[in-house]
Amino acid sequence: MDPEHQSGCLVCGKNLKYLPEPVAAPCFYCGEMHQTDAVCQVGHFVCDRCHRAPADEIIETFCRTTQESDPLVIAETLMDTPQVKMHGPEHHFLVPAALLAAYYNVKGEPAKRHKVAQARQRAALVMGGFCGTHGDCGVAVGTGIFISLVTGATPLSREEWKLSNLITAESLREIALHGGPRCCKRNAFLAIITAVHFCREHLGITFPLHEPVTCHYFANNRECRVKDCPFFPG
Incomplete structure (x- = not known):
């Protein structure tokens, strides 16, 4: 492919x-x-x-209309479009968008997929290269955006504030433990899988997940860690 x-x-x-x-x-x-x-x-x-359409437009359009409930399937469908490059800040939006679409499809509340537009606005504030310049990968921030939107978190919330910060921390830890250099595809997969487990534990939501993930983007990644990546084929 x-x-x-x-x-x-x-x-x-x-x-x-x-x-x-x-x-x-x-x-x-x-x-x-x-x-x-x-x-x-x-x-x-x-x-x-x-x-x-540019990347953010195609991500929003697809995630507001898809009936898919597996966020990894949604993410890979979007990653396969020419608008979504091997690396780039579009992944900061792709992760919360895929999670929001899948979450509301699982819950049977497709009308609430309008929150994908809010995720787009928030993700636009996360700059490219955040992982190297700010020590916080943008896709980890994306999982925090996702949880904040589904729980209605604000800076004054209690449990919602806790959960949105906790998912960001857990995603970032998982990404960090797999080491650099950055790979937006690897980090997005790790963030989504972390969010899926987090939702099951903290929100009681179970996603149908097609693990294990096998990456087919590595040929376009000059910095691919090859067999040191958990998603490298074989």
Whole structure:
């Protein structure tokens, strides 16, 4: 699989198939119906608006519409888009967005996925390179954003404040123990898995999780730790 899908289908990288007559098809990311004369070999279609969208836009659109309840599946679907690069601050938003979408789908409260937009605003304040310049990986902050939104935490909260800070600390510890240099994909996987276990313990929410994760992005990472990474194939 080509992780960035530089050609072909933006969803899976397979070749496009051009149809003799236009058909109505739902966009994979936003779900809106459009007339199209091109789908990929397995039927994926991406509308022009989503095709042109920057990373944060495609993350928000997909996470506000997906029915998926596994945050790792959501995250990997987004990581496979060309908008989401190997490394970058878009991961600071991707992590809480995937967790929020999965959380409210598990709870049967899809209307509350509007909080993904709030996560986007908060994650925008976390600068790129935070892990090296501030000693706090942005995806760990993303797990704190997620918990603060689902619990309604504020600076004056008691238990909610505790939980949002605790999940950030636990995520950051897990990321730190796996060592540098940074890998946004590895750190995002670690943060999401940590958040899943945290939600089960502290919120009583169980996500369907497709562990173990196998990374297919390593070819694009010059600093890949190879077999020292828990997600490296084999």
